[in-house]
Structure formats: structure tokens, C-alpha cells
Amino acid sequence: MRPNKRDxxxxxxxxxxxxxxxxxxxxxxxxxxxxxxxxSMYKHFRTKEELILAALRLRxxxxxxxxxxxxxxxxxxxxxxILVSFDALKEWFEEDEFRGCMFIKAGxxxxxxxxxxxxxxxxxxxxxxxxxxxxxxQAGAQDPHKLACQIVLLQxxxxxxxxxxxxxxxxxxxxxxxxxxxxxxxx
Amino acid sequence: MRPNKRDxxxxxxxxxxxxxxxxxxxxxxxxxxxxxxxxSMYKHFRTKEELILAALRLRxxxxxxxxxxxxxxxxxxxxxxILVSFDALKEWFEEDEFRGCMFIKAGxxxxxxxxxxxxxxxxxxxxxxxxxxxxxxQAGAQDPHKLACQIVLLQxxxxxxxxxxxxxxxxxxxxxxxxxxxxxxxx
DNA sequence: GCAAAAGTTAACAGATCGGTACACTTTGAG
DNA sequence: CTCAAAGTGTACCGATCTGTTAACTTTTGC
Numbered sequence: 008m009r010p011n012k013r014d015x016x017x018x019x020x021x022x023x024x025x026x027x028x029x030x031x032x033x034x035x036x037x038x039x040x041x042x043x044x045x046x047s048m049y050k051h052f053r054t055k056e057e058l059i060l061a062a063l064r065l066r067x068x069x070x071x072x073x074x075x076x077x078x079x080x081x082x083x084x085x086x087x088x089i090l091v092s093f094d095a096l097k098e099w100f101e102e103d104e105f106r107g108c109m110f111i112k113a114g115x116x117x118x119x120x121x122x123x124x125x126x127x128x129x130x131x132x133x134x135x136x137x138x139x140x141x142x143x144x145q146a147g148a149q150d151p152h153k154l155a156c157q158i159v160l161l162q163x164x165x166x167x168x169x170x171x172x173x174x175x176x177x178x179x180x181x182x183x184x185x186x187x188x189x190x191x192x193x194x
Numbered sequence: 195m196r197p198n199k200r201d202x203x204x205x206x207x208x209x210x211x212x213x214x215x216x217x218x219x220x221x222x223x224x225x226x227x228x229x230x231x232x233x234s235m236y237k238h239f240r241t242k243e244e245l246i247l248a249a250l251r252l253r254x255x256x257x258x259x260x261x262x263x264x265x266x267x268x269x270x271x272x273x274x275x276i277l278v279s280f281d282a283l284k285e286w287f288e289e290d291e292f293r294g295c296m297f298i299k300a301g302x303x304x305x306x307x308x309x310x311x312x313x314x315x316x317x318x319x320x321x322x323x324x325x326x327x328x329x330x331x332q333a334g335a336q337d338p339h340k341l342a343c344q345i346v347l348l349q350x351x352x353x354x355x356x357x358x359x360x361x362x363x364x365x366x367x368x369x370x371x372x373x374x375x376x377x378x379x380x381x
Numbered sequence: 382g383c384a385a386a387a388g389t390t391a392a393c394a395g396a397t398c399g400g401t402a403c404a405c406t407t408t409g410a411g
Numbered sequence: 412c413t414c415a416a417a418g419t420g421t422a423c424c425g426a427t428c429t430g431t432t433a434a435c436t437t438t439t440g441c
Binding site: 027028031106107110111114116133153156157160162163164166168170172173177180181183184188 | 213214215217218293294297298299301302303305315316319320323340343344346347348349350351352353354355357358359360362363364367368370371374375378
């Protein structure tokens with residue numbers, strides 16, 4: 008069990024970064040919250056930025072695993088898979104610890120498009136776009152890439168609305184919109 | 195011209211906050227970038243938070259003025275107004291200084307829902323939602339609130355996609371999606 | 382032209398930032 | 412049992428953070 012402490016550090020740091028933000032989380036706070044000594048942190052990661060990148064990689068892995076697995080559990084056909092993705096989002100929004108999308112936040116805190124953290128956030132979104140592009144192909148869409156862009160766009164919009172708007176049910180509204188898009192994209 | 199320097203400070207600070215982020219912008223950097231002395235800043239605003247709130251108020255004013263005016267210039271009927279809102283967004287996305295939505299970023303950096311900055315960001319989004327709800331009413335939508343939620347959702351999604359996704363034209367895709375929503379929401 | 386208001390520079394306080402140094406203890410494989 | 416790897420606590424570095432102080436200059440209204 009060599010890299011055990013390292014994994015524990017990354018997964019606890021992930022929680023803190025997600026809850027409090029990147030700039031707002033100092034290394035000293037991480038020492039307290041993770042229970043890992045600063046010396047040890049800097050033995051595993053040369054800089055805070057490397058730790059953030061590792062936390063984002065873990066988040067990417069966790070979220071993709073959960074999201075795609077949940078979709079697979081709930082639906083069989085490609086069209087249904089696109090639709091139930093919004094039900095999965097709704098489950099996420101209703102979690103107590105829900106604090107929006109970590110990658111949108113990472114892109115917002117590190118705005119330079121060439122910054123490694125921004126790049127990694129973009130890659131996460133690109134992966135999801137690619138995934139839904141292939142689902143759209145399987146569904147027989149006329150323009151799979153465009154449909155996928157629209158589905159992802161609805162998902163992003165739902166996440167942002169879930170964070171900033173009240174008296175709305177963005178997951179439901181987005182699913183409803185997706186239904187109409189699918190109806191005309193498949194003819 | 196009493197509050198001239200103050201307005202100048204707020205508008206220059208706004209640019210820096212928008213470009214570099216809130217936590218990443220220190221007061222000393224603002225002294226250099228705005229040309230206003232720190233003493234003077236703290237005479238106008240008791241804390242950095244108050245300055246951020248003033249910058250967000252100005253941004254809210256500027257963005258709403260520009261966005262709604264541009265929509266009015268481009269369209270006359272309510273339905274057309276909803277559609278051209280995405281053309282206005284496209285113009286914004288193509289600006290060199292485009293760095294995403296300041297309020298999404300504010301909500302991302304100050305995540306506590308009760309934090310004044312988060313609250314103010316949410317109010318901006320709520321205003322836009324209210325506006326498009328009344329446009330949807332004028333358009334004769336069956337469920338104006340739901341349609342407005344979906345339109346705003348598409349707008350938010352387009353903004354986030356414009357920041358994080360390449361090889362996409364989110365404004366066009368969102369407008370296309372809005373067309374289909376409108377077609378089925380109106381009769 | 383004069384006083385008050387508003388602005389300036391520059392130094393400073395106390396806290397926190399990311400990151401390092403050093404001496405020590407725990408742990409695990411051969 | 413041993414020895415190296417891995418982890419610990421603590422003190423520290425220089426830089427930067429938000430915010431303050433004091434003495435001085437400019438602008439402005441009357």
C-alpha cells in the first residue's frame with residue numbers, strides 16, 4: 008500500500024477545493040483538513056498547482072464514472088440515455104454537498120486559456136462532448152456533433168442555473184428541452 | 195464632479211476583476227492598474243468586498259443596458275427578441291476581452307449562498323429570468339416561466355460552452371435549440 | 382483667496398500566502 | 412532485527428494579503 012496516503016491526500020484536498028474554492032484554500036488549511044503534514048504534501052506534489060491538477064484528475068474520474076454508470080443503469084437506448092442524463096444531474100443537484108461543477112469553477116478561477124488547470128477543465132468538458140457525440144451517432148442523429156453540443160449546452164446551463172437560480176427546476180426544464188431537440192434532430 | 199474618481203476606480207477595478215478574478219486581484223495590484231491611491235480606495239470603500247459589490251453593480255448595469263438595448267435594436271416581436279438574444283451573445287463571445295460571465299465567476303469564487311457577493315450574482319440572473327418571463331408572456335407562451343427558464347438555461351449553457359469548448363458555435367446551437375423550443379411552446 | 386474636501390506618497394501592522402529546512406518517529410520488506 | 416522509505420511537527424523564509432496611519436498636495440465651491 009505505497010501510494011495510500013497520497014490518494015487520501017488528493018481525495019480530501021478535492022473535497023476542500025470543491026467546497027471552498029482554489030484560491031480560497033491555503034496549504035495550511037489543507038494540513039488541518041486532510042490531516043497530512045505539509046512536508047508530506049510537498050514530497051508528493053512540488054507545487055499547489057500540481058495538487059490541484061491531481062484533485063481535478065480524480066474529480067474527472069469520479070464524476071465520469073458516476074455519471075455514465077448512472078445513465079447506463081437508467082436507460083438502454085441512445086435516445087433514452089440522453090434524456091436520463093438530466094435525471095442523473097437532478098440527483099446530483101439535490102445532494103447536500105452540491106456546489107456546482109468543479110471544472111466550470113476551475114475555468115473561472117484560472118482564466119488564462121493556456122493555464123494547465125484551465126486546459127484540464129476544458130478537457131473534461133471535451134470528453135463529455137465526445138461521449139454524447141457518439142451517443143448521438145448511435146441514436147441516428149442527422150448532425151451528431153451539433154446535437155451533442157446542444158445537449159452538453161443544456162447540461163451546463165442546468166448546472167449553472169441550479170447554482171444561481173431559485174424557484175426553478177433546471178434539470179426538469181433541460182430534460183424537457185432535450186426531448187424537443189431530439190424529436191426534430193432524429194426526424 | 196464629485197464622485198468622478200470613485201466611478202473611475204470602480205470601472206477600472208471592474209476590468210481587472212473581470213480579467214484576473216477576485217481572489218487573484220489584490221488591492222496593491224488595483225493601485226497600479228487603476229492609478230488610484232490605496233488611501234483613496236479605502237475612503238470610498240471600507241473593504242475589498244464592498245469594492246467588489248460596487249464593481250458587480252456596475253457590471254450588472256452595463257451588461258443589462260447593452261444586452262437589452264441590442265436585443266431591442268435587432269428585433270421587434272417578442273419571439274424575435276428571444277431569438278436575437280443569442281445573436282447578441284455571439285457578438286459578446288467574439289470580443290477580444292471576452293472572459294465569460296462575471297456573475298457565474300462571482301458565484302463560483304464566493305460559493306456560500308448567503309454571501310453578499312453570491313447573493314448579488316444570483317440577483318443579476320434573476321433579473322434576466324424575470325425579463326425573459328415577461329417577454330415569454332408577451333409572446334403568448336403557454337407556460338411563460340418555464341419557457342423563460344429554458345431560454346436562460348440555454349444562454350448560461352452557451353456562455354459556459356463559449357469559455358470551455360472549442361470547435362463549437364454555442365451561440366448558433368443555442369439559438370437553434372431556442373427556435374425549436376419556441377415552436378412548441380407557443381401553441 | 383481661502384478653507385474644506387479629496388487626493389497623494391510611503392511606511393507600516395498583523396495575518397496569511399506558497400514553499401523549505403531540519404530533526405524526529407513510524408512503518409514495512411527482506 | 413535492520414535499515415531505508417515514508418511520514419511527522421515545528422519553526423522558518425520572503426512575498427503578499429487586507430487594511431491603517433500620518434504628513435503632505437491638489438482640487439473645488441463660495
